[in-house]
Amino acid sequence: MTTDKKICTDMRRNVLQLAFNKGNSGAHIGAGLSMIELLKVIYLDTKRDNDFFILSKGHGGISYYTVLYEAGLITKEELYSFGQDGGILSTHPSKNLKIGIECSTGSLGMGLSFGIGKALSTKIKGQDNKVYVLMGDGECNEGSIWEGAMYAGAHKLTNLIGIVDSNKFQLDGPTDEVLSCDLEAMWRASGWHVESIDGNNCDEIREALKAETFGKPLLIYANTIKGKGISFMEADNYWHHTRILKDQLDAALEELEISLLDSSKSLETDIDMTSIFQEVSENK
Amino acid sequence: MTEKELKKSIRTLSLLGQRGALGVTIDMLGKTNEKICALTGDLKSSCRLERFAAAHPERFFNVGIAEQNMVGISAGLASEGFIPFVASFANFNVMRANEFVKNFMGYMKENIKLVSINSGFSSGMLGNSHYALEDIAALSAIPNITILSPSDSFEAQKAIIAAAEYSGPVYIRLTGDASNPIVYTKDYDFVIGKPICLKESSSSNVALVATGSSVFYSLEAAKVLAKDFDIDIAVWNVHTLSDIDDASLESLANYETIITIEEHRKMGGLGSFITDKLILRDKFPKLRRIGIEQKYDLAGSFIACLEKNKLKGQPLVDEIIRLINS
Numbered sequence: 058m059t060t061d062k063k064i065c066t067d068m069r070r071n072v073l074q075l076a077f078n079k080g081n082s083g084a085h086i087g088a089g090l091s092m093i094e095l096l097k098v099i100y101l102d103t104k105r106d107n108d109f110f111i112l113s114k115g116h117g118g119i120s121y122y123t124v125l126y127e128a129g130l131i132t133k134e135e136l137y138s139f140g141q142d143g144g145i146l147s148t149h150p151s152k153n154l155k156i157g158i159e160c161s162t163g164s165l166g167m168g169l170s171f172g173i174g175k176a177l178s179t180k181i182k183g184q185d186n187k188v189y190v191l192m193g194d195g196e197c198n199e200g201s202i203w204e205g206a207m208y209a210g211a212h213k214l215t216n217l218i219g220i221v222d223s224n225k226f227q228l229d230g231p232t233d234e235v236l237s238c239d240l241e242a243m244w245r246a247s248g249w250h251v252e253s254i255d256g257n258n259c260d261e262i263r264e265a266l267k268a269e270t271f272g273k274p275l276l277i278y279a280n281t282i283k284g285k286g287i288s289f290m291e292a293d294n295y296w297h298h299t300r301i302l303k304d305q306l307d308a309a310l311e312e313l314e315i316s317l318l319d320s321s322k323s324l325e326t327d328i329d330m331t332s333i334f335q336e337v338s339e340n341k
Numbered sequence: 342m343t344e345k346e347l348k349k350s351i352r353t354l355s356l357l358g359q360r361g362a363l364g365v366t367i368d369m370l371g372k373t374n375e376k377i378c379a380l381t382g383d384l385k386s387s388c389r390l391e392r393f394a395a396a397h398p399e400r401f402f403n404v405g406i407a408e409q410n411m412v413g414i415s416a417g418l419a420s421e422g423f424i425p426f427v428a429s430f431a432n433f434n435v436m437r438a439n440e441f442v443k444n445f446m447g448y449m450k451e452n453i454k455l456v457s458i459n460s461g462f463s464s465g466m467l468g469n470s471h472y473a474l475e476d477i478a479a480l481s482a483i484p485n486i487t488i489l490s491p492s493d494s495f496e497a498q499k500a501i502i503a504a505a506e507y508s509g510p511v512y513i514r515l516t517g518d519a520s521n522p523i524v525y526t527k528d529y530d531f532v533i534g535k536p537i538c539l540k541e542s543s544s545s546n547v548a549l550v551a552t553g554s555s556v557f558y559s560l561e562a563a564k565v566l567a568k569d570f571d572i573d574i575a576v577w578n579v580h581t582l583s584d585i586d587d588a589s590l591e592s593l594a595n596y597e598t599i600i601t602i603e604e605h606r607k608m609g610g611l612g613s614f615i616t617d618k619l620i621l622r623d624k625f626p627k628l629r630r631i632g633i634e635q636k637y638d639l640a641g642s643f644i645a646c647l648e649k650n651k652l653k654g655q656p657l658v659d660e661i662i663r664l665i666n667s
Contacts, residue, residue, distance in 0.1 A: 152449050159420065161449050164440060170410045171445070174417015174425075181399055181423070201441075204410035 061259040064101065065093050066313050068123040069286050071136065073313075075119055077306045079140040085148070087296040089120040091224035091257070091281040092191065096124040098262040099189050099220065107186045109175045111160045113168025114193035114222060115149035116298075122146050130157045166199025168192065169219065173209055176217040191220045195227025198236050203247065209274045210248020217274045218266070219249065222256060224283035226294040241278050249276040256281040287312055347528055354494035357389070358519035360458040362494040364389025366501040367426055371397050377505065378418055378425040380404060382411050388428040388458055408438040412453070416445035419452040424505055430464070431457030431473030431514060439479055446510035447483035454504045454511045461516040461554065461604035462647060468640035474633050477582055478609020480512055487533060488582040490514045490611075492556035493524040496580060499531035507533060514553060516604060518643055522557040524578070534584035538592070540576040546597035547665055548575040548626075552582060552611045555602040555631075558653040565658050572665070582614050590618055598627045600664050604652055607632035629664040631657070 069090060076084035092114075101124065104110055112121045119139065126136040131146075135156075138144030145153060149163025160171045172190035179186040196202060209217050221240065229235050244251050250270035254261040256279025265277045283297070284290030287309045301309070342350065354362045371377045371393050378400040379393050385403050394401040400423075404411045408429060415425035427434055434455055435442065445451050457476060464471035480486055489504065489511060491497040497515055504511040529537070539556070540563055542548070551559040556578045566572040575596070579585070593599060593615070601612040612630035619625040633650050647653035651660040 160416075161444060164444060166409070167413055167441065167444055170413020170441070171417045171420070173410070174414040174419075175421060176417070177402065177414065178418050178421030178423060182421075201407075201409040201413070204404070204407035205413065208404055208407065208410055208414070 061094070061097060062317070064127060065097050065259070066286075066317055068093050068097065068120065068127060069313055070310060071123040071126065072120050073287075073301065073306055073309050075122070075137070075139045076301045077303070078137065079300070081300050082140070083298050083300045084119050084140065085116040085298050086119070086301060087226065087283040087290065087294065087298075088114065088117050088193065088222070088224060090285045090287065090290065091283045092117050092120055092222045093285065094257045094259050094262060095191060095220055095222060095279055095281070096120060097127075098259050098266070099191070100124045101127055102263070103266055104189060105187075107184070109159055109172065109186060109188045110157075111162070111168040111172045111175070111188070111190045112150060113162055113172070113190050114165065114196050115162030115168075117191070117193070117222070118146070118148055118150045118163075121150060125156055125158075128157070165193070165196040166201035169202055169205035169209075172217060173205055173214065176209070176214045179216055180214075185216070187216050187218060189218045189220065191222060193227070194221055194223040194225065194232045194240060195235070197221065197240050197243075198227070203243070206244060206247040206249065213248070213272055214274045215270060215272060219244070219274065219276045221276065221278050222281055223278055224281045225292070226283045226297060228297055230294060244276045244278065249274050251276045251278055253278040253280065255279075257285050286316070348526070351495045351523060351526060354498060355521050355523045356519060357494060358521045359491070359494050359497040359515035359517055360387065360389050361519065362497040363428065363456060363458065363501065363515060364392060366498045368392040368396065370502065370505050371400065374424070374505065375400075376422060376424045378402070378415075378423045379428060380411050380415050380425055381428045382406050382408050382433060384429050384458075387430075388456075390428060408433045409441045412438045412441035412445060412455070415453045416441075416449065416451040424452060424454065426454045426456050426501075428456045428458065430471060431460035431476045432464075432471055435473065435476040435479055435512070442480065442486075443483050447485050450485050450510060452508060452510065454501075454513065456501070456513045456515065458515045460514045462641075462643050462650075463516045463518065465643045465646070466640055469637045474604075474606050475609065476514060477605050477611070478613070481582065481609060481614065485510055486583065487511045488514070489533070489580060490552040490582055491580055492551075492553060492578050494521045495523070495525045496531065500580065503531055503533055516554050524557050524560065531580070534581045535586050536577055536579040536581065536589050538575065538577050540574075542573045542575040544573040545575075547572075548577055548593065548596045548599050549602055549661065550577045550579055550593065550599050550611070550615055551602040552579045554604045554647070555652055558647070558657055559602050561654075562657045562661055566661065570662065572662075574661075579611060579615070582611060585618055594619055594622055594625055596626045598629065598665060600629045600631060600661060602631045602652065602657070604647065605632055606635065608635060629667065631660055631664070
């Protein structure tokens, strides 16, 4: 079993448990599960102490907190205060430098601009800090994302790395149905070097982060599966924001256990993403 | 600076107008403070930032016509210890980017200095799409933002310097044309949150409480009232619209009548601010407002709009008399 798999499974367990603890008010389970590998590789394996990570898709807070826990920035007790009255971990993250949260997000389309400000600060100071900004594909509906995309592309901010967690769904349904557009082409047209990868594959994420960008900012277009890792949640937008019942939690946790035991059923390779995306578009 | 030099500086700032004062002051601050940055959205020349941009290209950012991104970038810069001045028309950096302002200046309290030129009617014939008659209202319900509204170019300079020294989010509202009327001919202390009584009254118990461009025209009106109507009336300059010190509030509370005057909607600006502060007291003055009604009227030149809305000249004098007697 790889460390990738062990840690990603631990993070998924925590996401599910946190969602369950939140009760009937529900949680962003689908997106929480799609971005686990991205968080693991970027936050735990790549980001140096002087680098910045900004979760622009703030509704991914539930999974962001699990990586803050893995990084030792919050305790288990603090993690489990998620969504509880009096706790500091609201659904959408609130700036808290003590635990590594640079920016308050939740209202979509704000983190990229903030990240550009960080990237420019670094350049003025003559430092080499990198800035990672994790966005959603639905979030790319926001006009402000493109204001930022154009600026970073035009000014060749090579210390800025954008990541789009393209899990193919947003609140109201498939992203291709709500507002269909060729996002990869739009990032390219805005002056970014785009690496399109399987965003649930840790090795592919690592490779993409090392890509030659030809003097452009790097955009990792991470094709992911919403609800990744739990068969009955994958690519089903019912799980965008909902509650999870006890028997569903038990079934999900059991699946994760089995996937750990069965090395042939790797979390990173067990789903043929192309067929899922085709299925989604055929269902339109 | 000698008295003569100061007088010359005040005259020059007045000729340049408040936007000129912005350019001169940012350039001056940038020379001695390496933390000062300037951002604008394709309005470098309008905001008179050419000199700063030429002198400090590494700290100047023209983001294009993209105000949300502009405010977001300034937040990132502020979070790294820089002091970003974000300059645009009030209609764009306050109204268009309002939610970014809420998130980054209100919620996150980043040390951003949002500076607006062309607030109020100063866009003249550009019309209602460019007027900013609601900017104070749009900001004043957001916690943590200090709102400054200087009365002339010299005070605009003082407000910008005070904002740079102050730690926390500030909004500076600039208005008027070049050849900005002069309120202050001498140096004085500008303290955030401390309004200034420019003219006390010995006989009446009425105060004109004004902000921004209305301060000068209130002083003019007070002169006419004294000369032609034998009404001696006090005039206050409320340059801060987010905080007020207790002593000043106490002084204001002691008038029988307060008439607020502002180049802003009657709702949500100076009138609302003063009312909110005084109305909680056991005894408070009769409160009356002069400002802009809740409608979009025909576009007009700056001065014509002021007169039409009873913010200048004889219409202002007549409205003051009407309100005193109401």
